[in-house]
Amino acid sequence: MTTAPTPVPTPAAVGTNGGGGTPGTATPATPAAPTATRRRRGGRAWLGALPLLVFFAIGFGLPAVAIAIGAFTTSSDAPDGGGHFTMANLSDSLQGAYLTALLGSVKLSALTALIGTAIGLPLAQAVATSRFKFVRETVLAGSGVLANFGGVPLAFMFVATLGNAGEVTTSLGLKQYGWSLYTFNGLAIVYLYFLIPLMILTITPALEGLRVQWREAAYNNGATVFQYWRHVALPVLLPSLLGGYVLLFGASFAAYATAEAMVGSSIPLISMQIGDALSGNVLVGQGNLALALGLDMIVVACLVMAIYLPLQRRSAKWLSS
Amino acid sequence: MAQFLNRLRLGRGLVLLLCGVYFFVPLGASVYFSVDDHHGSVTFDAYTSLLSAPGFLDALYLSLELAAATVVLLLVLLVPALLAARLGAPKLRPVIEVVCSMPLVVPVVALTTGIVGVLRWGPEYLADTPIFQTLVAIQNPQFPVVLLIAYVLMALPFAYRALDGGLRSVDVVTLVEAARSCGASWPRAVFSVVLPNLRSALLSASVLTVALVLGEFTTASILGFQPFSVWINAYGKTDGQMSVAVSILSLLIVWVVLLMLSVLGGRSRKAARS
Numbered sequence: 001m002t003t004a005p006t007p008v009p010t011p012a013a014v015g016t017n018g019g020g021g022t023p024g025t026a027t028p029a030t031p032a033a034p035t036a037t038r039r040r041r042g043g044r045a046w047l048g049a050l051p052l053l054v055f056f057a058i059g060f061g062l063p064a065v066a067i068a069i070g071a072f073t074t075s076s077d078a079p080d081g082g083g084h085f086t087m088a089n090l091s092d093s094l095q096g097a098y099l100t101a102l103l104g105s106v107k108l109s110a111l112t113a114l115i116g117t118a119i120g121l122p123l124a125q126a127v128a129t130s131r132f133k134f135v136r137e138t139v140l141a142g143s144g145v146l147a148n149f150g151g152v153p154l155a156f157m158f159v160a161t162l163g164n165a166g167e168v169t170t171s172l173g174l175k176q177y178g179w180s181l182y183t184f185n186g187l188a189i190v191y192l193y194f195l196i197p198l199m200i201l202t203i204t205p206a207l208e209g210l211r212v213q214w215r216e217a218a219y220n221n222g223a224t225v226f227q228y229w230r231h232v233a234l235p236v237l238l239p240s241l242l243g244g245y246v247l248l249f250g251a252s253f254a255a256y257a258t259a260e261a262m263v264g265s266s267i268p269l270i271s272m273q274i275g276d277a278l279s280g281n282v283l284v285g286q287g288n289l290a291l292a293l294g295l296d297m298i299v300v301a302c303l304v305m306a307i308y309l310p311l312q313r314r315s316a317k318w319l320s321s
Numbered sequence: 322m323a324q325f326l327n328r329l330r331l332g333r334g335l336v337l338l339l340c341g342v343y344f345f346v347p348l349g350a351s352v353y354f355s356v357d358d359h360h361g362s363v364t365f366d367a368y369t370s371l372l373s374a375p376g377f378l379d380a381l382y383l384s385l386e387l388a389a390a391t392v393v394l395l396l397v398l399l400v401p402a403l404l405a406a407r408l409g410a411p412k413l414r415p416v417i418e419v420v421c422s423m424p425l426v427v428p429v430v431a432l433t434t435g436i437v438g439v440l441r442w443g444p445e446y447l448a449d450t451p452i453f454q455t456l457v458a459i460q461n462p463q464f465p466v467v468l469l470i471a472y473v474l475m476a477l478p479f480a481y482r483a484l485d486g487g488l489r490s491v492d493v494v495t496l497v498e499a500a501r502s503c504g505a506s507w508p509r510a511v512f513s514v515v516l517p518n519l520r521s522a523l524l525s526a527s528v529l530t531v532a533l534v535l536g537e538f539t540t541a542s543i544l545g546f547q548p549f550s551v552w553i554n555a556y557g558k559t560d561g562q563m564s565v566a567v568s569i570l571s572l573l574i575v576w577v578v579l580l581m582l583s584v585l586g587g588r589s590r591k592a593a594r595s
Contacts, residue, residue, distance in 0.1 A: 045409025049402035049417060056420050059470045063435025070438045123340055126333040145576050146344065151538050152554045153568030157347050160354035160565040167350040193347065254428035257538035261554050271430045278437050278543050294434030298427055305426045
């Protein structure tokens, strides 16, 4: 680059602009020079972002195109040679076993997110208002670890604990009560292991944003604890709580590794079905069904985000003011 | 009122206790499971025989290789883009933010579906073109480039947040202008002035990325490659005790990673204040 990085206005130019002189007095060259510099710099700067944008277009754009095309065309192993427009993939993906799996996933995510929220909120409140700084910091640090812990290791830890030969199962004789980890409820318990910490991490800033003055004002006006929560705290917390619920829903909905390592596809979940379908575990001519299932999943995830983002903006507004 | 407060305090203790049980029992039981020899004594076989387990070192090596490559590619792509947005083209900032948040919206399974869809185009439509050779080459099991691409995408949101936070605390524009007025060339201004100031942000982005790559299972498993996490899953079906031992080790790794991050964060905050 040949020009100086910052265009410093000459005293003459400052004088004419500052004085608000007639447009005719300013020489056209003086205001033009900085604009040209800026434009040239902008042009060069775009180049810096170019590799990222190209990479994204290939790495993310091509798969997106593949899903968009594949979900609406017949697959290549179909009798008609493939590549024809069809709605069959999409309608098949919303029928029978696949519909059951989609509903199963939604049900599991909705349930675990609800329990996670219901347990996480009082826990976070107990921690946030604790007199001991040590408790607060330990719980928050532990939540950070467990919320990021998941996948295959989590599954194995629970198998070792509550599985058929797990330590707790054998020592308490849980089997005779009909306990099994490899069920819908078992999976929910495992998911809560990382969902509750996630909720604590999400809701703690909001709880710390509740002013002590609000509670004192409420009590001075004769409110009971219940009334304070019902009319003051919960309305303020509601956007954060709903946002946290949606975040938990999304995390639980997208989880794959834990369920795959623990129960395989014996519990109907959409992510398991996609994995199965991608491994060629479908009927001939339905190769593109997996892409349609992927599209279903993206639609649900986008709905989740469409709810989450406005809520997050609203709660951020409350807490910063 | 005092009675009520007492009950409240008791309730809080109870809540904390119950949750402590829920969160510590699986940990304790797993540790016990991994050292229990079923005859009432303790053995560390599961931990010591890990190194000699078939495929362990290969899988770990592949994972480490992928992690290193992901970090390099991610930083090479992301740092120039973020600097460009700060220095010359502020209009780029929202674009980059959207690009870096998209992978967070789309579930990994769905992204993998799309990748499989792209890879299928090869034999179907492109068999006679050089693109087909490329598609074959990126699936080389020795070093699957396709996983590298997927991992860079998955790590983008986290690395973006770390780097953006770092850039917020540094006045890049002033730094670069100062360096340029002192006669430094552009590369010199970036490499010896800007990047050293971003050291902790770069480090935390890298650490997060490494943790993500080492733990990633979904894409690698569906595409049929065998890095560390896929190997644990496959091997765990034959040797339960060792798989639990590895799980505990990986929990420790997550813990160490987060500890490193908080130490780094604390140091940079202190540096910003002074």
